[in-house]
Amino acid sequence: xxxxxxxxxxxxxxxxxxxxxxxxxxxxxxxxxxxxxxxxxxxxxxxxxxxxxxxxxxxxxxxxxxxxxxxxxxxxxxxxxxxxxxxxxxxxxxxxxxxxxxxxxxxxxxxxxxxxxxxxxxxxxxxxxxxxxxxxxxxxxxxxxxxxxxxxxxxxxxxxxxxxxxxxxxxxxxxxxxxxxxxxxxxxxxxxxxxxxxxxxxxxxxxxxxxxxxxxxxxxxxxxxxxxxxxxxxxxxxxxxxxxxxxxxxxxxxxxxxxxxxxxxxxxxxxxxxxxxxxxxxxxxxxxxxxxxxxxxxxxxxxxxxxxxxxxxxxxxxxxxxxxxxxxxxxxxxxxxxxxxxxxxxxxxxxxxxxxxxxx
Amino acid sequence: xxxxxxxxxxxxxxxxxxxxxxxxxxxxxxxxxxxxxxxxxxxxxxxxxxxxxxxxxxxxxxxxxxxxxxxxxxxxxxxxxxxxxxxxxxxxxxxxxxxxxxxx
Numbered sequence: 001x002x003x004x005x006x007x008x009x010x011x012x013x014x015x016x017x018x019x020x021x022x023x024x025x026x027x028x029x030x031x032x033x034x035x036x037x038x039x040x041x042x043x044x045x046x047x048x049x050x051x052x053x054x055x056x057x058x059x060x061x062x063x064x065x066x067x068x069x070x071x072x073x074x075x076x077x078x079x080x081x082x083x084x085x086x087x088x089x090x091x092x093x094x095x096x097x098x099x100x101x102x103x104x105x106x107x108x109x110x111x112x113x114x115x116x117x118x119x120x121x122x123x124x125x126x127x128x129x130x131x132x133x134x135x136x137x138x139x140x141x142x143x144x145x146x147x148x149x150x151x152x153x154x155x156x157x158x159x160x161x162x163x164x165x166x167x168x169x170x171x172x173x174x175x176x177x178x179x180x181x182x183x184x185x186x187x188x189x190x191x192x193x194x195x196x197x198x199x200x201x202x203x204x205x206x207x208x209x210x211x212x213x214x215x216x217x218x219x220x221x222x223x224x225x226x227x228x229x230x231x232x233x234x235x236x237x238x239x240x241x242x243x244x245x246x247x248x249x250x251x252x253x254x255x256x257x258x259x260x261x262x263x264x265x266x267x268x269x270x271x272x273x274x275x276x277x278x279x280x281x282x283x284x285x286x287x288x289x290x291x292x293x294x295x296x297x298x299x300x301x302x303x304x305x306x307x308x309x310x311x312x313x314x315x316x317x318x319x320x321x322x323x324x325x326x327x328x329x330x331x332x333x334x335x336x337x338x339x340x341x342x343x344x345x346x347x348x349x350x351x352x353x354x355x356x357x358x359x360x
Numbered sequence: 361x362x363x364x365x366x367x368x369x370x371x372x373x374x375x376x377x378x379x380x381x382x383x384x385x386x387x388x389x390x391x392x393x394x395x396x397x398x399x400x401x402x403x404x405x406x407x408x409x410x411x412x413x414x415x416x417x418x419x420x421x422x423x424x425x426x427x428x429x430x431x432x433x434x435x436x437x438x439x440x441x442x443x444x445x446x447x448x449x450x451x452x453x454x455x456x457x458x459x460x461x462x463x464x
Contacts, residue, residue, distance in 0.1 A: 001429075001430075001433045002365050002366050002369060002430050002433060002434075003366060003420070004429075005425070005426040005429035005430050005433070006420045006421050006422055006423075006426040006430075007419070007420065008414075008418055008419055008420065008421045009416075009418075009419035009420075012419050012420065070418065070419065072418065117444070117447065118443075119440055119441075119443040119444035119446075119447065120440065120444065122439070122440055122443060123436060123437060123439070123440030126436050127432075127433055127436040127437060127440070130429065130432055130433065130436070131429070131433070134425070134429045137425060207425075207428055210432060211432060214432065214435065214436045214439075218436065218439050218440065218443070221443075222439075222443050225443065225446070226446075229446065229447075324445075324446035325446075326442050326443060326444075326445035326446040327443055327446045329442060330439050330442050330443040333439065334439065351428065352428070354424055355424040355425050355427070355428035356424075356425065357424060358423040358424050358425055359425060
């Protein structure tokens with residue numbers, strides 16, 4: 001991932017992507033005594049291999065059409081609008097779409113998230129996806145340069161359908177990990193809306209959103225892990241009455257859910273607001289409307305979990321849920337970050353916009 | 361200095377692998393602590409150093425975007441590793457057919 005963030009050459013970028021992906025397949029099936037984990041790892045591997053093939057196919061078209069793998073030279077060639085360059089970039093976008101789990105390339109996500117170990121899934125749900133956006137910025141913003149605006153409809157369409165599909169599929173989930181998986185797909189849609197803006201402001205908002213998503217999503221997964229270690233289940237039913245049993249844990253989960261839902265004044269609110277603002281500045285009013293409406297839909301399933309935490313009675317025992325110190329540390333750090341960045345987002349906003357500047 | 365984080369992470373991988381080999385499967389948590397401490401050090405390094413510039417004729421570029429993502433990756437990985445320390449139990453048992461040399 002570290003190399004991927006700095007790669008400005010297509011072969012280096014591809015190798016970095018694969019160096020990142022192969023350990024992910026292994027880690028997905030790390031609990032190899034569990035059949036579901038092995039099945040999930042196999043699904044992840046097969047879909048990941050297909051995406052790699054599509055990605056490599058696209059890169060081969062780019063090299064064939066331009067004769068170079070260096071991004072600055074690719075930018076000059078892309079300006080000429082060669083059909084093979086367009087086809088190559090389309091395949092590359094699809095390949096990265098698999099990696100970031102954008103709809104309709106998301107099918108590996110729910111099963112893998114449900115079966116793999118939760119701390120790994122917490123990380124898988126944020127870091128490799130952020131790496132996918134690093135690759136998108138390098139290729140489609142820096143690499144395509146002036147022609148980047150031509151990719152607005154592609155990113156916008158993919159972002160729109162991903163928001164709709166992720167949110168609607170999350171509505172019927174009864175397992176917390178699967179719910180977070182589908183809601184994660186919806187968040188990828190919002191990030192793609194920021195990409196569709198293709199402006200320095202749009203890229204900056206995506207970077208801000210990624211940080212907000214890291215703390216909110218990882219925190220939520222770690223609460224699920226805590227309950228799983230205690231109750232042996234990741235079902236939403238397992239969270240019933242958590243406020244009576246472990247008030248701090250329930251409060252932390254509520255903070256993460258509010259942030260994922262985009263409620264003021266936690267960091268997720270600013271993330272969604274900035275992304276939709278960037279889309280509005282770029283004239284993508286349809287996406288802004290869609291994103292705003294689907295935010296309300298997302299609140300329905302996030303607040304359904306909150307209802308289980310605070311209103312429903314505990315399932316069986318009312319004993320407190322033990323929180324291992326390591327998990328407590330991660331949950332507290334994430335909760336503090338979500339609240340602090342929600343109340344005072346300025347420094348992170350500045351850092352994100354400074355980081356976006358070199359691309360333009 | 362431009363490759364400090366990449367080299368540091370490579371070194372940490374070797375250290376964690378060596379500690380894991382010598383510590384054995386029953387002391388996974390200690391190996392995890394070593395990984396977490398190493399990642400914390402790398403994250404601190406990423407926040408402190410501010411070297412920018414190209415390498416390998418521009419194929420590798422450390423710019424603001426790269427630095428931002430590297431900090432993000434290291435921070436998220438640190439949270440994931442620390443969260444994983446709470447997992448109980450030893451490493452999954454090896455199955456003989458996983459390695460052809462052990463099967464015979």
